[in-house]
Amino acid sequence: MEVNIKRLAEELNLSIATVSRALRDSHEVNPETKKRVLQLAAKLNYQPNPFASSLRAQKSKTIGVIIPEVDNNFFSLAIKGIEDVAQEKGYHVLVYLTHENVIKEVEITRLLQGGRVDGILMSVSSETAHIEHLLELQKKNIPIVFFDRVCEALDPPKVTTDDYESGFKATEHLVESGCKRIAFLQISNNLSIGRKRFKGYTDALEKNQLSFDESLLIVGTKNEVENYAAIKQMLTSANPPDGVFASVESLAITTYYVCKEIERKIPSHVKIISFSNLTTAALLAPSLTTITQPAYNIGKEAMTILFRLLKKNNYPYKKHVVLSSTLIKRDSTSPL
Amino acid sequence: MEVNIKRLAEELNLSIATVSRALRDSHEVNPETKKRVLQLAAKLNYQPNPFASSLRAQKSKTIGVIIPEVDNNFFSLAIKGIEDVAQEKGYHVLVYLTHENVIKEVEITRLLQGGRVDGILMSVSSETAHIEHLLELQKKNIPIVFFDRVCEALDPPKVTTDDYESGFKATEHLVESGCKRIAFLQISNNLSIGRKRFKGYTDALEKNQLSFDESLLIVGTKNEVENYAAIKQMLTSANPPDGVFASVESLAITTYYVCKEIERKIPSHVKIISFSNLTTAALLAPSLTTITQPAYNIGKEAMTILFRLLKKNNYPYKKHVVLSSTLIKRDSTSPL
DNA sequence: CTGTTAGCGCTTTCAG
DNA sequence: CTGAAAGCGCTAACAG
Numbered sequence: 001m002e003v004n005i006k007r008l009a010e011e012l013n014l015s016i017a018t019v020s021r022a023l024r025d026s027h028e029v030n031p032e033t034k035k036r037v038l039q040l041a042a043k044l045n046y047q048p049n050p051f052a053s054s055l056r057a058q059k060s061k062t063i064g065v066i067i068p069e070v071d072n073n074f075f076s077l078a079i080k081g082i083e084d085v086a087q088e089k090g091y092h093v094l095v096y097l098t099h100e101n102v103i104k105e106v107e108i109t110r111l112l113q114g115g116r117v118d119g120i121l122m123s124v125s126s127e128t129a130h131i132e133h134l135l136e137l138q139k140k141n142i143p144i145v146f147f148d149r150v151c152e153a154l155d156p157p158k159v160t161t162d163d164y165e166s167g168f169k170a171t172e173h174l175v176e177s178g179c180k181r182i183a184f185l186q187i188s189n190n191l192s193i194g195r196k197r198f199k200g201y202t203d204a205l206e207k208n209q210l211s212f213d214e215s216l217l218i219v220g221t222k223n224e225v226e227n228y229a230a231i232k233q234m235l236t237s238a239n240p241p242d243g244v245f246a247s248v249e250s251l252a253i254t255t256y257y258v259c260k261e262i263e264r265k266i267p268s269h270v271k272i273i274s275f276s277n278l279t280t281a282a283l284l285a286p287s288l289t290t291i292t293q294p295a296y297n298i299g300k301e302a303m304t305i306l307f308r309l310l311k312k313n314n315y316p317y318k319k320h321v322v323l324s325s326t327l328i329k330r331d332s333t334s335p336l
Numbered sequence: 337m338e339v340n341i342k343r344l345a346e347e348l349n350l351s352i353a354t355v356s357r358a359l360r361d362s363h364e365v366n367p368e369t370k371k372r373v374l375q376l377a378a379k380l381n382y383q384p385n386p387f388a389s390s391l392r393a394q395k396s397k398t399i400g401v402i403i404p405e406v407d408n409n410f411f412s413l414a415i416k417g418i419e420d421v422a423q424e425k426g427y428h429v430l431v432y433l434t435h436e437n438v439i440k441e442v443e444i445t446r447l448l449q450g451g452r453v454d455g456i457l458m459s460v461s462s463e464t465a466h467i468e469h470l471l472e473l474q475k476k477n478i479p480i481v482f483f484d485r486v487c488e489a490l491d492p493p494k495v496t497t498d499d500y501e502s503g504f505k506a507t508e509h510l511v512e513s514g515c516k517r518i519a520f521l522q523i524s525n526n527l528s529i530g531r532k533r534f535k536g537y538t539d540a541l542e543k544n545q546l547s548f549d550e551s552l553l554i555v556g557t558k559n560e561v562e563n564y565a566a567i568k569q570m571l572t573s574a575n576p577p578d579g580v581f582a583s584v585e586s587l588a589i590t591t592y593y594v595c596k597e598i599e600r601k602i603p604s605h606v607k608i609i610s611f612s613n614l615t616t617a618a619l620l621a622p623s624l625t626t627i628t629q630p631a632y633n634i635g636k637e638a639m640t641i642l643f644r645l646l647k648k649n650n651y652p653y654k655k656h657v658v659l660s661s662t663l664i665k666r667d668s669t670s671p672l
Numbered sequence: 673c674t675g676t677t678a679g680c681g682c683t684t685t686c687a688g
Numbered sequence: 689c690t691g692a693a694a695g696c697g698c699t700a701a702c703a704g
Contacts, residue, residue: 070419352682673704
């Protein structure tokens with residue numbers, strides 16, 4: 001037998017309304033009665049049915065987090081930040097993975113239009129060029145906050161790393177280390193993070209009187225094998241780079257694999273720098289200089305902003321919060 | 337204006353019941369009518385209210401995942417496995433982090449007793465010695481499947497790595513590498529994974545005629561500083577180990593930090609082996625031999641079993657599924 | 673301070 | 689094949 005308000009009311013000879021009020025700690029209920037209600041509720045281990053309340057109140061105290069992947073320390077840490085704030089505010093967190101697939105992204109946003117969530121935190125999939133599904137959410141007045149991979153064409157709040165700065169300082173780091181021909185491994189041309197990091201890279205080159213060589217740009221795909229081949233071709237070309245800037249971790253890893261294979265065929269002084277949140281990797285790999293994003297804080301900040309939107313308390317908040325990355329330098333020069 | 341069944345019914349001059357039936361593809365509705373309904377629903381982008389259905393049906397098509405942490409590749413990958421199966425089966429995934437804190441774990445399980453989830457996937461927090469909150473869930477008939485960190489005292493299905501085997505082969509690996517004094521870094525005495533890995537360790541020692549030296553056992557706590565101090569003391573003692581088996585990644589990392597600090601004071605041939613799912617770390621750190629758990633498959637398997645329980649289709653399934661880990665050997669001998 | 677009642681959106685008898 | 693109506697559990701008027 002389920003224990004619900006009706007049951008409590010019967011056992012206490014009270015109306016369900018009074019019990020409901022007592023449970024919500026209303027001030028218009030006799031302290032004595034309140035106590036009796038709470039005691040019985042505790043004794044029977046009463047738990048309110050969230051669907052009944054949600055149906056009534058038309059809100060769910062639940063948010064949806066839509067991300068491309070999770071097997072990547074950045075998103076794990078972001079989820080942690082999100083969850084911490086959510087738990088503190090009494091919100092529940094639904095997690096959805098798109099696997100970088102727009103079709104799935106659209107399906108998920110559709111699903112969430114039924115009222116299941118009060119708001120959405122989102123990092124767009126790399127393919128996202130169309131934005132109709134995001135507009136639909138706006139039309140339904142479901143607040144969104146973008147984080148990391150934002151949709152620049154839309155006006156909802158955004159929380160990101162200082163991607164341009166990061167690209168700039170990563171490149172300068174390689175220049176300072178003596179690199180003259182610096183390759184750039186791009187995640188995707190459809191993502192603002194990629195474009196901004198790339199702009200930082202080209203600007204840093206220019207500032208240092210280095211010209212941008214198109215043959216040193218590789219745009220990654222979802223196909224690891226393709227990426228591997230492209231990187232290998234570049235590193236074994238007649239005029240290979242002496243430095244590699246991976247704008248995303250997976251491409252740095254692939255680069256390491258390539259280096260391992262061709263070990264003897266390339267100059268051993270190729271320097272690699274990469275975006276990465278695997279502090280472990282950075283620690284264990286003396287050769288990997290990394291740009292580490294404030295993943296946890298990005299999640300925290302995004303959730304905090306979403307919470308304010310949900311509460312409609314018109315706190316002032318920045319439309320676009322930019323958090324700084326950290327450059328963790330390593331000493332060794334060779335990746336191997 | 338919300339678009340709900342009532343709205344559709346009005347616009348089509350049909351009853352609410354018929355529309356509902358059409359949407360659920362009931363066979364007792366005129367194909368013509370069905371078509372009209374579906375067309376309008378698509379046009380108005382109708383999304384059913386999940387709370388109304390859940391309230392009615394007394395089920396939520398949602399599962400809860402309760403884990404200690406997420407900033408650790410094991411749980412990230414497990415979530416991915418869980419999410420993949422859940423998405424395929426039309427389930428939603430709520431994620432809760434306990435931060436290894438039983439109080440939070442209890443709070444969360446309480447929260448989930450209200451019907452918010454149909455079932456729970458859980459990896460217990462390291463402190464969990466009490467199990468009342470888990471019994472409560474059973475009493476409420478909320479199916480649970482434990483994964484990785486299981487509660488052996490309870491009968492719900494479990495999905496784990498072959499912890500005993502892993503402990504055994506990790507230890508043998510060190511023995512084969514020439515180690516005679518192998519330290520064991522334990523995660524917690526309250527966890528079955530810790531106990532089993534430890535048993536594998538002692539059995540492997542015995543098999544190789546090595547005696548277990550209590551001074552080489554360190555039981556980790558949540559306090560990193562304490563762990564650091566304990567490991568440092570051991571490594572700098574008069575009779576230090578020549579091999580270290582970290583039964584959990586974080587303790588391996590701490591060991592590396594210690595080694596870095598005392599670099600010149602210990603024999604440089606201390607070998608370290610650790611549980612770790614950071615394939616990146618393993619790849620980049622030529623010195624780290626790792627035991628990698630099948631995290632993704634553990635998540636997948638656990639969710640699959642839970643799904644069967646939810647469907648009550650009495651498929652035969654094993655009460656305890658044990659998946660094998662992989663020993664990834666590295667060549668280098670020194671951790672530094 | 674307490675009780676009665678309507679209704680959130682949906683599904684499902686039960687009647688036609 | 690379609691409609692009317694009850695009810696899932698809870699909250700919030702409104703009435704006492």
